[in-house]
Amino acid sequence: MILYFSGTGNSLYVAKKLAELTGDTAVPISAIHERCRRIQDRIIGFVFPVYFGDLPQPVLDFVRQVRFQKSTYFYGIATCGSTAGRALKTMNHLLRHQHCALSYGAVLPMIANSTVASRRHIRYNVNRLDHADELILNAADKIHRQVQDVTAIHSSLSAWLMNLGPIRHAGERWLTPSVDGRRCVACGLCARICPVSNIICTAKQAIIGSHCSHCLACVHWCPQQAVTVHGKQILSEDQYHHPDVTAGDMMRR
Ligand SMILES: Cc1cc2nc3c(=O)[nH]c(=O)nc-3n(C[C@H](O)[C@H](O)[C@H](O)COP(=O)(O)O)c2cc1C
The missing domain is CATH 3.40.50.360 (Flavodoxin domain)
Known part of the structure; x- marks a missing residue:
């Protein structure tokens, strides 16, 4: 396995x-x-x-x-x-x-x-x-x-x-995603691909919970670029995922 x-x-x-x-x-x-x-x-x-x-x-x-x-x-x-x-x-x-x-x-x-x-x-x-x-x-x-x-x-x-307490915490803060409510269209994709089920999607927008693994899946897969990292808006050209992997593959688990 x-x-x-x-x-x-x-x-x-x-x-x-x-x-x-x-x-x-x-x-x-x-x-x-x-x-x-x-x-x-x-x-x-x-x-x-x-x-x-x-x-x-x-x-x-x-x-x-x-x-x-x-x-x-x-x-x-x-x-x-x-x-x-x-x-x-x-x-x-x-x-x-x-x-x-x-x-x-x-x-x-x-x-x-x-x-x-x-x-x-x-x-x-x-x-x-x-x-x-x-x-x-x-x-x-x-x-x-x-x-x-x-x-x-x-x-x-x-x-x-890198894993000394304060340095690690600073790194995690730097890579913590949050949802920009003005851009989010509540499609729910982030909630379905989050590998630790840390995102829920309401009728209005996605909400990120408190046990983020910092994998950045929500940041890179969001079709609206509505997920920011430390408040930084992400350009669609900067979103990355492996070219042979689809959002569907990520959800199949
Ligand atoms: C929170 C975080 C920390 C990372 N730290 C390192 C690192 O210390 N060294 C490194 O070479 N890559 C680092 N990376 C890059 C990832 O290891 C790399 O992109 C990986 O292949 C992503 O795998 P995935 O596409 O299966 O999620 C980091 C990525 C993230 C999201």
């Missing part, structure tokens, strides 16, 4: 591609959260984006709550803008609490969806995704052969710094 978390489709794309190449099934963690307490597959993969050099909180909570078995071959694939920080190390650490461990970890630099908070007229270099495709093929081959390769699983000083 390939368990994934995704806001703008990079990790969803990687999980689906790996599933195709390895004959496995990709399942969003939101589909099994709460209901399933034990997963005992022979091979388990985790595919997730890097947030602040570390694991997204929903992935962290998920791995803490579900029970796994020691004999499973575990692997982790971190998608990111540039570097994975300590994300794979944290994943391994969580598994070790259950006497399990990652046998293989890989980092896939793709497109940084967080750039939208600080820049305008970004012109994402989607050619980078071709390189990611090559890395996916390489990862699939290793997973198929159940290779042991932990070279990508390490700690990181910059990730440690």
